[in-house]
Amino acid sequence: MTTTFVFHELYLWHDTGHAALLFPPGLTVQPGEHAENPETKRRMKNLLEVSGITDHLSLVKPRRATEDELARIHTRAHIERIREMSASGGGEASALTPFGPGSYEIAQLAAGGAIVAMDAVLSGGAPNAYALIRPPGHHALADLGMGFCLFANAAVAIEHARAMHGVGRVAVVDWDVHHGNGTQAAFYSDPDVLTLSIHQDNLFPANSGALDERGEGPGQGYNLNVPLPPGCGNGAYLEVMRRIVVPALERFRPDLIVVACGFDASGADPLGRMMVSSEGFRAMTEVLAEAADRLCGGRIVMTHEGGYSASYVPYCGLAVLEALSGVRTGIDDPFEPVIAGYGQQALQPHQADAIAAAEGLLAGIK
Numbered sequence: 001m002t003t004t005f006v007f008h009e010l011y012l013w014h015d016t017g018h019a020a021l022l023f024p025p026g027l028t029v030q031p032g033e034h035a036e037n038p039e040t041k042r043r044m045k046n047l048l049e050v051s052g053i054t055d056h057l058s059l060v061k062p063r064r065a066t067e068d069e070l071a072r073i074h075t076r077a078h079i080e081r082i083r084e085m086s087a088s089g090g091g092e093a094s095a096l097t098p099f100g101p102g103s104y105e106i107a108q109l110a111a112g113g114a115i116v117a118m119d120a121v122l123s124g125g126a127p128n129a130y131a132l133i134r135p136p137g138h139h140a141l142a143d144l145g146m147g148f149c150l151f152a153n154a155a156v157a158i159e160h161a162r163a164m165h166g167v168g169r170v171a172v173v174d175w176d177v178h179h180g181n182g183t184q185a186a187f188y189s190d191p192d193v194l195t196l197s198i199h200q201d202n203l204f205p206a207n208s209g210a211l212d213e214r215g216e217g218p219g220q221g222y223n224l225n226v227p228l229p230p231g232c233g234n235g236a237y238l239e240v241m242r243r244i245v246v247p248a249l250e251r252f253r254p255d256l257i258v259v260a261c262g263f264d265a266s267g268a269d270p271l272g273r274m275m276v277s278s279e280g281f282r283a284m285t286e287v288l289a290e291a292a293d294r295l296c297g298g299r300i301v302m303t304h305e306g307g308y309s310a311s312y313v314p315y316c317g318l319a320v321l322e323a324l325s326g327v328r329t330g331i332d333d334p335f336e337p338v339i340a341g342y343g344q345q346a347l348q349p350h351q352a353d354a355i356a357a358a359e360g361l362l363a364g365i366k
């Protein structure tokens with residue numbers, strides 16, 4: 001059994017326009033490249049190809065998620081609004097979330113990519129899966145697209161898994177540098193879906209992702225936020241994996257682990273201020289894979305989220321795919337010595353304090 005890999009060329013045709021990173025052009029903002037442009041994902045796909053790892057993966061084509069599948073998470077009004085705007089040439093799902101013609105269908109294909117990755121793992125055909133999909137999903141709310149996300153890909157796939165595969169408990173580990181607010185909101189009152197987000201403190205969305213957002217009603221205790229100070233590197237992230245993520249998974253005992261896999265905590269990202277290297281992402285994946293082997297038959301489904309360094313994300317992505325598949329391609333990451341050599345890569349005392357503050361959340365998982 002090999003790792004399943006989901007991709008479609010149309011993911012790269014989702015058009016976010018000519019912003020200056022985030023901001024729409026105007027008389028005082030020169031048109032430039034939107035941060036969430038196709039190049040990062042295209043180059044990741046290309047490096048996977050050139051490295052040879054693609055030959056060792058089971059390549060699966062996505063399908064478009066149906067409106068009913070999207071509606072397990074989203075309101076019909078939201079789905080219809082995105083569909084109409086897309087059909088009339090595009091628009092903005094909300095501030096800073098532009099999209100072009102055809103983006104409705106491409107976003108359906110992204111959510112459907114997460115669904116087929118889920119199917120591959122839950123049917124027993126693959127031990128784990130990676131969906132390299134676009135647009136991303138973890139910021140999208142039931143009735144609103146935001147943060148470059150139109151539909152909540154991972155959440156839609158989780159509801160598919162519960163409805164169609166009878167999956168009981170799902171744990172979501174979100175290591176995108178931004179708070180996974182959409183996934184949190186989707187399952188905030190649900191004790192059967194543990195949502196755990198590791199993110200830079202108060203980065204995006206504003207005032208979102210604090211320690212005290214712990215779930216509500218029967219879901220109380222089943223949402224964990226680990227807000228970290230800027231400047232965390234491999235040492236801090238691995239400490240979070242060891243001291244928060246693994247113990248949380250051991251307490252929760254999921255049937256399946258879903259990873260909202262952003263690479264914007266890398267040391268080269270224009271939107272995040274963290275310092276994780278490709279070896280850091282490899283090590284985090286290995287920790288997770290070991291926990292998954294012990295707890296849920298190795299079942300991991302990763303959905304691609306953010307990550308905006310077109311030069312660096314490919315090496316981070318390759319490291320994660322190597323760790324998931326157990327295949328080593330021998331490709332060296334030329335950035336590794338640079339980023340791993342940054343000062344304060346090891347766990348710093350103030351970072352340990354932030355992690356210790358989140359440890360108290362574990363007791364909420366019954």
Ligand SMILES: [Zn+2]
Pocket residue numbers: 176177178262264305306307
């Ligand atoms: Zn992000």
